[in-house]
Amino acid sequence: MLSKTPGTTLDSASAEPDANALCKHCDTPLTSEIIWDDKNHAFCCGGCRSAFGIIQACGLDDYYRLRDSFSTISAAARPDQSSFEEFDHPTFHEIYVRAVSGGCQTEFYLPSVHCAACVWLIERLPSIVPGVVDVRVDLARSTVQLTWRPEATPLSAVARTLDELGYTAHPVSPETWQAVHDRSSREELGWLAVAGACSGNNMLLALAIYAGEFSGMAVEHAHLFRWASTLVGLVSLLGPGRVFFRGAMGAIRSRTPHLDIPLALGLGVGGVGGVIHAIRGTGDLYFDSLSVLVFLLLVGRFIQSRGQRLAAQHVSLLRLLTPRKAHRWLDGRVETIPVEAIQQGDILEVRVGEMIPADGEVTLGESHLDESLLTGEADPREVNDGSIVTAGSNNLSAVIQLRVTAAGSQSRVGKLAGLVEADSSLRAPTLDWAHRASGYFVVIVVIVAVITGVIGYQVSSQTAFERVVALLVVSCPCALGLATPLALAVAQGRAAKRRILIKGSQAIEQLAKPGRIWLDKTGTLTEGKLTLREWVGPHDLEEAVAAIEQESSHPLARSLVKGIERRCRSSDRWPVVTQVRHWQGGGISGVVDGRRIEIGSTRRLDQLGWNWQPGIRESGEEFASRGWTPIVVGVDGEVVVAIGMGDQIRSDARASVAQLQSWGWQVGILSGDHPASVAQVAREVGIEPKNIMGGLSPEEKLQQVRSREVGQRVVMVGDGINDSAALAAASVGVAVHGGAEASMNSALVYLAEPGLWPLINLIDGSSKTMKVVSRNLAASIFYNGLAASLAVAGIINPLIAALLMPASSLTVVTMSLCTSAYGAKR
Template sequence: MTTTYAPTLSAAARGAASPHQASEAASSQTTCYHCGSSLDAANALHGNIADQSQTFCCAGCQAIAQTLHASGMGHIYDGPIAFARPLDGDKRAEAEAVWATYDLPVMRERFVRARADGAEEVSLAITGMRCAACVWLIERALSRVVGIRETTVNYATERARLVCEPGAVRLSAVFAAIADVGYEAWPDQPSARRTAEARERRSLLIRLGIAMLGMMQVMMYAWPVYLHGSDIPVDQTRLMQWASLLLTVPVVLISAAPIFRSAWRQVRHAHVGMDVPVALGIGAAFVASVFATVRGHGETYFDSVTMFVAFLLAARYLELRARQRAASGAEALVRQLPATCRRMDAASGTLQTIPVATLCVGDCVEVRAGEVLPADGVIERGTTEIDESLLSGESVPRQRDIGSAVLAGSYNVASAIRVRVSRVGTQTRLAAIVELLDRALTDKPRMAELADHVAGRFVAVLLGWAVLTAIAWWWIDPTRMFAVTVAVLVVSCPCALSLATPSALAAASGALARRGVLVTRGHAIESLAAVTDVLLDKTGTLTEGRLRLLSIETFGDVDAESCLAMACAMEQSENHPIAQSLRAAAPDALTLPAVECATNVPGHGVHAVVGEQSLRLGTQLFAATQYANQSVKAIRYGYEAPMEEVPPDAACTVVWLGRDGQPLARFTLADTPRADAPACLGALREQGLCLHLVSGDAPETVRWWANRLGIDHAVGGASPEDKRTYVQQLQARRARVLAVGDGINDAPLLAQAQVSIAIGTGAPLAQAGADAILTEPRLSAISEAVYIGRRTLRVVRQNLGWAFAYNAISIPLATLGWLSPLAAGIGMSVSSLLVALNAWRLSRAPRHVA
């Protein structure tokens, strides 16, 4: 079926000029009407589009073109293709100034990567995509940019990858092409560190896959021999041995290659670690099996080799994933600060968009509402409110006037300001906190795993025992020397010992993940088992971190509901936290009156005409200058605590609604505790832990919250340095500290503690310094984590005890020649299986701990 809608794709829209089209026609070549790809005219499909015959490369392109025309979207083939509205006008001019900064060398070095083949690669984050058609539009728009070799747009991740000719593509042209079709794009450059981590994960996963495939195939050949070995003809047994050899070779040469390299480095540096006996066991069993296969008699251990390598690599992959889940402090800092800013040109007085990296002390920058400050400085023009919760721990934005100091990384809430830069780069307050974080990470005391604690002596004794066994059997029976020595190495190969700790940690990590605790460092679980003190932040950790309306006190004959309706109407266009809290407290059925002439006065409030009344909403000096102690009617909103448990004034934010200087209502807002905070703290106390509350809020506020939640030790007004010092003082008294926080100001605290948990909704930098992340808003997971940590330590000790008991029994038997290498291999596998099964009991840990 054909459609009858009109115009054909123009030469510009096709990305080809008329001479090129003429050349194609002369050579019996044409292009697809929909996707523009070249094709042979003899093989092209033809369809009637708008009474004109068009060519298509496939039925899919023909169907899409017909569907677009039928739905009234045929105009996209006439010129610039856009499903969304392109960026234009003043927004386009402002965006172009920002795009131009990405063409500067300092920005290209940051976002453009060189490939091995000489090309350049750029990763983009794209916003506004709604369906697969958006992907097609963006790829088509980018195909017209000169110099782009390859474009891949991923709808699921909203990311695009461009491969470009070296030095031929300007990033501003790429952004402009995407904006022309109605979308917005910015660089999304993964760091070199993250790229290296991804490469390491991919390599280990490939080697693990090879080992798992080899293990399954070899076991398929070994199982019949175990069950019916005497009944199988010799020629069939030999065939299965040769097949097992061929399948084991890639496991040894590829999957186990890093183990052999690590063992060689340890021997070369006179440090015998766990990889040495592992490599000897794998190598000896493989060599013995090869000799037995070639000679046509003797035992083979290909199944033991492949199974051991697969189990070991699986444990190491889980450990690697756990180590790499935490980002570095430097990466988090880059994500916190903006890439560009607007600098005031001293000569012309105009604003120039420049990279933040080129800012200098003394520059004047403009920071608009909703933007992050690029550097430390002093406000020169304007008044606003600054949210410094990630830096100072304060839960409420604070007013900042001319002459006030502001910090890089803080958030401008209310209105535009101009800031004279006083510190940039590594001199800023944010950089100083990151330096504290790095120093704390370096100095952090770490508990060595129990297996590593005894590995050195065990390995030395094991190797010495194998040598003595070989010497003894050389004198006793030289024909059995090799078989007995291999049996000793195989049966004592520290598979169970090496899996004792990682398998338990892996099972515990899975159990914690299912409870909303993501472990990011391997030592975290064992450290949780030894915790004696728990140190918690207040804002965003024990509390919701957002304001909630507690009460409305009315004056005169105006009811609370009417006052709330007028306040919500006046704040309807504002995005301030107080405005959001007032609107959230309003019932859905509340009718808002009409508002006229609403004007925001930064730092004071809003004045507007509401129902022919001139009202003011804001501070007392702004809205209710004539307030006296009048009779009030208080109504509680959204807070179930009795009146005597209302936070003190220092912990509350008060907003006044007034008319002609006379108060109409007083709104009291404050942070509120998380619903499960009391239960979590109670569970921690029942486990014998001492609780501490340390916060950047006012001391009076912190003491009130500590009394409210039953916490004995509380410190307020604490800076990041004070928090870290507090932890050091506890550690000096031999305390094992678990720290819980969410803000950037908590990062040094989290890094200094023996083990730390960051709230998942908090700052990336805080998560970078933490050993675990709480991914669900469920504080009870913290007490569960401590319980699982203690249970994990018990399981690790059981596994280690079993591993040593097994070796204490099996090694003498193998030394005496009572165990063949085959029996030794089976014993090693059974021992490892028992250790793994015991470890996975941790996955059945209870969800709620009392």
């Protein structure tokens, strides 16, 4: 492209790339193609040069200084250079833009925002683009909230400038926006603050009371402190503590065990007893313990809900990366529109590498579609005039035009997504075991309380009352309520750092014990794309074959070229090809070094009537029986090479399956692909034939996942739209890297790293986390048992309770934080 001619500057030495030269803008090492600007700065691409130009022109070169001082990964982002004209479409504005005072507001997700320098640069946008009123970057979520005056500048111009600076903008849907600015999370934080203030102040007041008991205090002053403590305690119980009473009421009404029941019992009895003691002027007050209890429990809950919210947000932001635009023909020209604006009867143009945005019928052009996300079938399908295509498939080889027959929720994918949503809303929330355990807990505590009451009554009714109150307060399972959410939240957070996004913590519990696990084949066990698997025949033909296949746009040809490139490690040596001819029905021929070479299917080479070398036809048939696509090569009248093209099994698939089986999981395959190729993959990764099922429709997959015995846990791992219903119906659905939007949506866990090893990490981490949880339970029961026996014996007082409770909480918190789950690298 834009190489500088040597010798135009004095220091022509610097014009040559030295080994360590870096792009001035993005800091990536420079390769042979260097772009220069007029000040002799070197760039890796035109986009980086123009980004650097804008930053310089606006006097914003502080960006580079900031970047170097803040960022650990110093690479600046690279522009995408699209037009963004769909952002100006009325439908786009209807959906994504809100009117605010001073203009319009929208939110973008900028995946390449990663450090403080990015924040600084983007927030200078109002001085770069006139018409932009305000910009706020949220670094944690990589989003930007943009306010601009539409009459001064179109949104597409703002998006283009952002893109030129290296930040490609993706619109944030209103649902995601609402999820982020959720009122309930603010409310939760507010109550947490009230509970914290109450507990802190009550501890101070309690200190005065205890000190008074030991060293003596005037009675009226003691009364003052007792009443102050009661007041603060009641604020804490009736304000932030209300949530436990409400939860307990709900649990009793629906007759399900819930941790809120023992908590509400302890808090309620402690509160009532405390008020009675305060009115009487004698007896112990537990309000300091109760306030701390409320605070710690709310902390546990807040951490848990925050972890889940973050994971859910992250997934919904990742979803935005799927294409949101379409090209529509209207009055003889193409316009770019958001997918929401597509209507039935529209004529759309789909370019190479783009996703089909709506169901339709091809009206012009021939191409190959990758429908693996929809059907699980790895081989591309050939389409031409009149072919029916469905949204979500990928256009591989040529531009096509199609007439839309169904768009949005009316399309096949949309209907499937609707099915998934209905299924997930029907799924009963799984009770985590802390809640189940609380059922027994309540029974035991009540029995012990009755015994305590009876024993205490031997002394006096007053003693009985005091001991029962003490017992119920100290046996309040605070450590349990704090420890479980904390352990789960720590696990979720650590998993997220390793790019395993867990949307619901029940997944951790479900994955901790082995059960049945169904894996999808295409895209999960395999790479999901065709590669060169086997070459039978003389290897010196490889270069000639690659040279000829390079002339073809057929997806098989491209995979073949890539495969040969990997074997030869270079494309420089490829010979010159002449007389290239493409044949109808898949086949190509050419002349290399005077030899006529024919490449095609077995049928195509049969038609030529050429002589087959022994073993080649058999190899081809064997490839077909393995579910691969055979290609044969003939040279000057003789067929000499058979090539097997198949979907490559992921390198970690075999080891992962073996690991799962050694943990006791029943591993099986559910695939939409042809049973023969499923069986082949199963053999290669070591799954027994009785556990595999091929040729399933999405509905049959769903049926298979649903048809489990009651209580059996079924894990589904998949990536495609055809898996999404099954993912939603399983006990835990795990969507793997590179999957479709629908599958990310319906699964409880999303693995953002490629391969199956993250799945092993997930399951391993889950069982470790549950071990931490059981250790926490043991510690919590030990403390509660100790406190309860002291209470039964009548030797407890509020001071001991106030010391025991933080001690138990501290123990479980420490144990939760010092876990090895999700810690070890592979």
